[in-house]
Amino acid sequence: MHLLMILTAVTIACCLRYFANIPQGNWHLRWQKTLFLFLFPPLLIFMTATSVVCMGKQGTMGGMYTGSFSYLLALIFIGFFNILGLKLAFQGWKSVKSARECPQINLAGKQVRLLETGALFAGQMGFWQPELVVSQGLLETLSPVHLESVLAHEQGHYQYRDTFWFFWLGWVRSCTAWLPNTEALWQELLMLRELRADSYAASQVDPLVLAESLLLVVTNNPVGEEICCAALGAGDRLEQRIEALLTPPEPTSEAQLQSWHIFLFAFLPLLTVIFHT
Template structure:
């Protein structure tokens, strides 16, 4: 019976991930849709594995006997997931420690870490309380107004705690890389994360200045364009059509940022249904 539960969860997860994700429309709608397709299947698998582990290898369920095979499978899977989490946490800790080797400076009343490099870089590095890291090249190249727009963008990442939440999403990505469309959905979420931070900044500074700053950073040959573990940087996901999406969004009329609605999370409650099967185990 436990094997049937596991196979059912895998089948539902596979079918959901095979559904087409539309990359058109407002970023708020795309965010909810992409996050659901990315997160719901792994969450369903995790909850099924936890339910099987909690019920144990002995007993009956629905009139059918359970055995050690399913129990051992989920135990090995959850152990593997835990190892991946520890590995990513260690990599994130290394990134934080590396950033802390840079000196702290006061930048417009804010304490930031200063990287000794000519590359144009600005990013939040850390977990729940990340630190802002900027490069000397960025300070030397950008005007004060452009620098303000970059800082507003990074404040958007801090406001949404992107480094913390994307650490866990990155862990989910590592655990379920074998599911269909994991990488495309991950890249879509990275783009939407930047669009959200751009939208936050555009409500506080001139969007045109931010667009110009983004182009300056991306056009720099030595710029870092991909975020590492626990890092949210200005140039992330700014290649090809992704850059075009961000520029077009900044040049479009500003739309109000809707508050997070509880209703959008109701659909995730279905992933916890496997836990309810515990009451049928004896």
Template sequence: MHLIMILTALTVAWCLRSSQTNFQGSWSVRWRRSLFLFVFPPLLIFMTAIAVLCMGPQGNMGGMYTGWFSYVLTLICLAIFDILCIKLAFGGWQSVKSVRNCPLVNLEGKQVRLLNTEALFAGQIGFWRSELVISQGLLENLSPEHLETVFAHEQGHYHYKDTFWFFWLGWVRCCTAWLPNTDALWQELLILRELRADAYAASRVDPLLLAESLLLVVSTTPVSSEIFCAALGCDRLEQRIEALLAQPEPTPKLNFQFWNGFLLAFLPLVTVIFHN
């Protein structure tokens, strides 16, 4: 019976991820759709594994006996998920440790870490309380006005705690790389994250200056670099520039009705009461 539950969860997860990935519409529509399709299938699989683990390898359910095979399979899967989480956490800890070796400087009243490299880089490094890291190359190539827009954009990432939430989303990505459209949904969430930070910055600085900053960074950053691919790929840059030049779109908060849909992923836990 446990094996039937696992196969059912896998089938539902696969079908949801196989549905057409339509990245059209407003920011809020794209964000809700992508986040649901990205998170719900692995959450359903994870809850099914927890339910099987709670019921144990002995007993019966619905008149059908359970066995060790599905129980051991569940333990192996959860162990792999844990290992992937520890691996990502260790990599993040190494990044934070490396950043803290950089000197702390005061720029326009902001405490930032200065990275000694000619590459143009600005980013939040950390977990819940991230730190802003700016490269020496960025300071040398951007004017104070353009730097202010970069600070505003990074403040947007800090405001929405992107380093924290995308650590867990990155873990979900690693655990379910075998599901369809995982990478496509991940890339969509990344560009939506940048668009959200741009919108936050545009409400505080001149959007045209921010667009100019993006173009300046692109013009001096090698196309093959990881920095370019992460946030400034051609398609992403085009979307970001168009969003900055268009009428600003408010960034709505996700309401409780949206989160109610995720409660369906917890249905496998209900089956525990039918196990004896």
């Protein structure tokens, strides 16, 4: 019976992902729909595995005997999930430690870390209370007004606690990379994260200035250097971000936004514990 539960959860998760389409519309709607498609299937599998482990390898459920194979399978999955989480946490800790070795400077009245490199970089480093890290190349390339737009964008990442939430989303991505469309949905979430921070920055500074900053990074970044500035970005995402900045945002009513209550369905497997004897 437990094995049937696991197979059912995996089948539902794969079907949801396989038939998933990248949503269209403004970033508010795209964010809600993409987050559901990305997070709900892994959450359903994880909750099913958790319920199987809680029920144990002995007893009956619905008149059917349970075996040790499904229990062991669920235990391996949860153990793998936790090991990957510890690995990502260790990598994040090393990144934060490396960032804290950079000297602190005062920039626009804020304490930031200075990365001594010619590449253009700006990003939040940390977990719940991240620190802003900017590169020497960025300070030398951008004018004060363009630099202000970059700082406003990074404040948007701080406001939405992107470093915290995307650590957990990255954990889910690593554990369920085998599910269909994981990478496509992950890239969409990364794009929407930047659009959300752009939208926040556009409420603080001139959107046109931020759009100009995007182009300045692309044209002034040293040849051969990866454009790793979290605030600016480049490549095939550049056009989409500039277009969003120059286009007036569409009003989105609360009724259009997806309710978080739908995620409660992923916890339904936990109810099966009461039927285990």
